[in-house]
Amino acid sequence: MSEQTNLLTRQQIAARAAQDMEDGWLVNLGIGMPTMIPAFIPSGCDVMFHSENGLIGMGPPPAEGEADQDLISAGKELVTMVSGGAYVHHTDSFAIARGGRLDCAVLGAFQVAANGDLCNWRLPNQTSGSVGGAMDIAAGSKRVFVMMTHTARDGAAKIVAERTYPLTAMKVVTKIFTDMAVISVTPNGFVLDEVAPGLTADDVQAVTDAPLNMDAVGTIDVAA
Amino acid sequence: MSEQTNLLTRQQIAARAAQDMEDGWLVNLGIGMPTMIPAFIPSGCDVMFHSENGLIGMGPPPAEGEADQDLISAGKELVTMVSGGAYVHHTDSFAIARGGRLDCAVLGAFQVAANGDLCNWRLPNQTSGSVGGAMDIAAGSKRVFVMMTHTARDGAAKIVAERTYPLTAMKVVTKIFTDMAVISVTPNGFVLDEVAPGLTADDVQAVTDAPLNMDAVGTIDVAA
Amino acid sequence: MQNKKSDTLEGAVSQIHDGATILIGGFADPGTPEILIDGLRDLARRDLTIVINNPGMRDSGVARLIEDGCVSKLICSFQWPRESETFMALHDAGQIGLEIVPQGTLAERMRTAGAGLGGFLTPTAVGTALADGKQTVTVDGTEYLLETPLRGDFALIKAFRADPRGNLIYRRTARNFNPIMAMAADFTIAEVQEDVPIDALDPEEIVTPGVFVDRYHVTGWYEIGKPRNAGSAGH
Amino acid sequence: MQNKKSDTLEGAVSQIHDGATILIGGFADPGTPEILIDGLRDLARRDLTIVINNPGMRDSGVARLIEDGCVSKLICSFQWPRESETFMALHDAGQIGLEIVPQGTLAERMRTAGAGLGGFLTPTAVGTALADGKQTVTVDGTEYLLETPLRGDFALIKAFRADPRGNLIYRRTARNFNPIMAMAADFTIAEVQEDVPIDALDPEEIVTPGVFVDRYHVTGWYEIGKPRNAGSAGH
Numbered sequence: 001m002s003e004q005t006n007l008l009t010r011q012q013i014a015a016r017a018a019q020d021m022e023d024g025w026l027v028n029l030g031i032g033m034p035t036m037i038p039a040f041i042p043s044g045c046d047v048m049f050h051s052e053n054g055l056i057g058m059g060p061p062p063a064e065g066e067a068d069q070d071l072i073s074a075g076k077e078l079v080t081m082v083s084g085g086a087y088v089h090h091t092d093s094f095a096i097a098r099g100g101r102l103d104c105a106v107l108g109a110f111q112v113a114a115n116g117d118l119c120n121w122r123l124p125n126q127t128s129g130s131v132g133g134a135m136d137i138a139a140g141s142k143r144v145f146v147m148m149t150h151t152a153r154d155g156a157a158k159i160v161a162e163r164t165y166p167l168t169a170m171k172v173v174t175k176i177f178t179d180m181a182v183i184s185v186t187p188n189g190f191v192l193d194e195v196a197p198g199l200t201a202d203d204v205q206a207v208t209d210a211p212l213n214m215d216a217v218g219t220i221d222v223a224a
Numbered sequence: 225m226s227e228q229t230n231l232l233t234r235q236q237i238a239a240r241a242a243q244d245m246e247d248g249w250l251v252n253l254g255i256g257m258p259t260m261i262p263a264f265i266p267s268g269c270d271v272m273f274h275s276e277n278g279l280i281g282m283g284p285p286p287a288e289g290e291a292d293q294d295l296i297s298a299g300k301e302l303v304t305m306v307s308g309g310a311y312v313h314h315t316d317s318f319a320i321a322r323g324g325r326l327d328c329a330v331l332g333a334f335q336v337a338a339n340g341d342l343c344n345w346r347l348p349n350q351t352s353g354s355v356g357g358a359m360d361i362a363a364g365s366k367r368v369f370v371m372m373t374h375t376a377r378d379g380a381a382k383i384v385a386e387r388t389y390p391l392t393a394m395k396v397v398t399k400i401f402t403d404m405a406v407i408s409v410t411p412n413g414f415v416l417d418e419v420a421p422g423l424t425a426d427d428v429q430a431v432t433d434a435p436l437n438m439d440a441v442g443t444i445d446v447a448a
Numbered sequence: 449m450q451n452k453k454s455d456t457l458e459g460a461v462s463q464i465h466d467g468a469t470i471l472i473g474g475f476a477d478p479g480t481p482e483i484l485i486d487g488l489r490d491l492a493r494r495d496l497t498i499v500i501n502n503p504g505m506r507d508s509g510v511a512r513l514i515e516d517g518c519v520s521k522l523i524c525s526f527q528w529p530r531e532s533e534t535f536m537a538l539h540d541a542g543q544i545g546l547e548i549v550p551q552g553t554l555a556e557r558m559r560t561a562g563a564g565l566g567g568f569l570t571p572t573a574v575g576t577a578l579a580d581g582k583q584t585v586t587v588d589g590t591e592y593l594l595e596t597p598l599r600g601d602f603a604l605i606k607a608f609r610a611d612p613r614g615n616l617i618y619r620r621t622a623r624n625f626n627p628i629m630a631m632a633a634d635f636t637i638a639e640v641q642e643d644v645p646i647d648a649l650d651p652e653e654i655v656t657p658g659v660f661v662d663r664y665h666v667t668g669w670y671e672i673g674k675p676r677n678a679g680s681a682g683h
Numbered sequence: 684m685q686n687k688k689s690d691t692l693e694g695a696v697s698q699i700h701d702g703a704t705i706l707i708g709g710f711a712d713p714g715t716p717e718i719l720i721d722g723l724r725d726l727a728r729r730d731l732t733i734v735i736n737n738p739g740m741r742d743s744g745v746a747r748l749i750e751d752g753c754v755s756k757l758i759c760s761f762q763w764p765r766e767s768e769t770f771m772a773l774h775d776a777g778q779i780g781l782e783i784v785p786q787g788t789l790a791e792r793m794r795t796a797g798a799g800l801g802g803f804l805t806p807t808a809v810g811t812a813l814a815d816g817k818q819t820v821t822v823d824g825t826e827y828l829l830e831t832p833l834r835g836d837f838a839l840i841k842a843f844r845a846d847p848r849g850n851l852i853y854r855r856t857a858r859n860f861n862p863i864m865a866m867a868a869d870f871t872i873a874e875v876q877e878d879v880p881i882d883a884l885d886p887e888e889i890v891t892p893g894v895f896v897d898r899y900h901v902t903g904w905y906e907i908g909k910p911r912n913a914g915s916a917g918h
Binding site for chain 4: 051052053054055068069070071072074076081087088089090091093094097098122130131132133134135136137139140166167168169170
Binding site for chain 2: 475476477478479525526548549550551552553555556559570571572573574575576577578618619620621622623624625626627628655671672
């Protein structure tokens with residue numbers, strides 16, 4: 001494996017994921033790294049962000065002195081609303097999520113399996129986990145992107161042939177953005193689309209517990 | 225049976241039914257005779273009327289020149305809204321109806337059976353009928369009052385031991401207001417509460433195809 | 449920002465194809481998108497399934513659609529208006545299908561589709577002729593019918609105002625089925641009396657968020673039931 | 684007209700009894716009726732089942748309710764906040780029950796209760812640990828879980844403004860679960876920042892019609908998470 005310094009930063013992963021956000025999309029962002037994506041959406045690309053707590057058109061954090069304690073994100077951070085947004089109650093918010101109106105959800109994960117199984121709500125050794133809206137959003141979104149470090153802190157693979165962690169939703173993940181690679185989930189398993197500059201396809205395969213199709217591997221554009 | 229002239233008028237039936245509307249109730253009125261009830265609610269008795277088409281707080285017909293083509297009743301007549309009313313969409317309107325928030329629905333009927341079965345959407349000889357919201361409202365209302373002529377135009381009984389007409393809702397009718405009588409539907413069958421002035425209990429029993437309990441029969445107050 | 453506004457009536461409805469299932473808003477006249485129905489008639493599509501609560505109102509274009517032979521099936525709660533001789537004749541001749549659905553169930557089936565659910569259990573119609581062929585499920589001793597989602601390829605709805613994102617508000621009892629149908633179709637087309645600039649609608653007041661609206665066409669106010677001369681409909 | 688306004692906090696909540704199931708609104712802090720929760724704590728009821736999305740927020744009275752030993756069961760989607768040591772200790776000791784429900788399912792189960800339905804089919808959680816013991820139903824080749832209604836004896840909700848009929852509007856993301864819980868309880872108690880005269884709320888803007896509200900108590904604005912000295916709660 002190449003030098004640690006070849007791993008992408010969290011900002012770089014967010015910037016790369018932002019490149020896949022399409023004009024006109026409605027997108028739900030999970031807690032943590034995914035919330036860094038909006039800063040990297042180019043102006044002119046109109047992406048609306050949905051927050052499970054009934055906010056359509058989530059905007060950036062408020063300017064100094066303009067915070068409203070009644071306007072927060074699903075991650076419980078103070079946010080703003082963009083022009084043309086709307087508030088809905090919780091069942092309408094989840095009707096949007098479950099009903100296929102989310103063009104994309106970007107979520108964190110503990111494990112992603114080759115069939116698209118997503119595991120992100122509970123560790124195997126915990127008696128319980130906080131599920132929140134993850135299962136609904138993952139089950140209902142048109143596309144589920146995962147954004148995460150390629151491996152766990154202890155070096156264990158998070159991209160695996162078959163899941164061993166508790167399931168969040170079956171066969172839903174369509175693309176994975178990590179600090180090492182961009183990987184698509186296809187009916188034939190994982191396809192390695194891009195690697196971080198300075199890394200090789202073999203570097204990525206070495207820390208991935210499932211075969212990667214490497215027929216056409218590009219390099220992640222970190223200049224953007 | 226007594227003279228035809230001893231039958232109550234439609235207004236008198238409505239006035240009698242209005243006496244059973246309680247302060248604070250939310251009430252749904254079926255098409256036809258039930259819509260005459262509001263005029264007989266005494267001032268000081270606060271009854272709100274729900275119309276299935278999303279109107280909470282239905283008021284009387286508009287004054288000359290004040291009609292709004294977007295404000296109609298379930299019977300498709302121009303109406304008004306009272307103070308403190310609200311508009312809801314159709315699923316919320318039926319959530320109110322089905323969810324037990326209607327204290328009472330007053331509906332017309334072709335037949336009412338001794339177990340409270342309501343038949344009011346289709347005649348037996350028709351291939352089809354217009355069901356509208358009758359089944360939902362009848363199934364969900366806390367109380368279902370029926371307001372109708374005591375017998376059909378051909379003299380056939382409409383209050384019967386067992387229904388022979390197509391069912392609208394099972395075991396829902398709690399009280400019946402006719403041009404001859406007020407009858408409660410109880411676990412032990414029909415109880416004749418009141419008869420129209422000039423009629424006897426036997427007059428009513430003679431045109432009713434189910435036994436009436438006549439232990440305590442009063443006279444309908446038509447002075448109100 | 450995507451431009452959801454269609455300047456022409458034809459442009460608003462042109463994607464509707466033969467065989468489509470179309471949800472059409474309104475309870476009686478209020479909220480019925482008569483201009484869009486005019487546009488649909490002009491397309492002369494065939495084999496349409498129309499979902500509408502009151503299909504046969506005398507002055508409604510839906511009665512004309514049926515007369516034109518565009519409709520192969522109706523799904524509704526009030527199907528038997530006195531004026532609807534054409535429908536009755538076609539139905540008696542077996543040329544048009546009919547599915548009668550209790551009004552609350554009709555609304556809930558569309559909401560269920562919009563909410564991504566697979567069905568719901570309702571006490572409505574248990575034991576009636578409209579329960580024939582439907583699965584019953586008993587929960588806590590109460591018997592319910594299992595009702596399934598009702599989804600449209602298209603929804604034609606009517607609203608009061610739209611902003612450029614397609615956020616909608618309604619007027620009075622013209623709201624009725626429209627917000628639900630907007631949720632329940634793959635492609636939702638709204639006719640609106642007026643359009644307003646972005647931010648002109650208070651986000652607290654919006655009834656239908658623009659995420660449920662794919663296109664809108666501004667019609668101005670018109671009197672229901674009066675002859676119209678709108679867009680390409682020209683009658 | 685019925686007077687739904689309660690001038691005292693005690694009067695607003697006093698009907699709540701031991702063993703009650705109580706729906707409590709809010710997603711994190713916004714929309715959480717902290718003053719009503721203060722009032723509930725003062726009652727010192729026992730054996731309560733509490734339904735709330737985020738039960739253990741550090742500054743919330745729900746954490747205090749749990750510490751006070753009032754709660755025998757929690758139903759929620761986020762049950763494991765870092766701050767909730769008391770809950771964890773009670774749970775590990777088997778002294779408090781826990782039902783984890785995916786957030787969308789939690790909302791929908793309450794709506795189902797409010798809408799008088801017997802259940803619904805959802806794709807959420809199929810194949811997961813949260814499907815254990817639940818019936819699955821296949822519709823059109825897709826597998827769904829059958830989820831049942833979740834009803835409260837009481838709902839404690841928070842709104843922005845109320846009129847004398849109990850019609851409510853909300854503020855921003857403080858709306859969240861509150862309108863749904865209002866529908867889903869036998870007796871709904873709202874705390875509101877302000878009350879306004881009849882007709883001061885536009886009937887088109889009302890989010891929760893007063894038919895779903897049994898009582899309201901006016902609290903004024905307060906800063907979330909700051910010590911309060913409201914009504915009889917006095918802390």
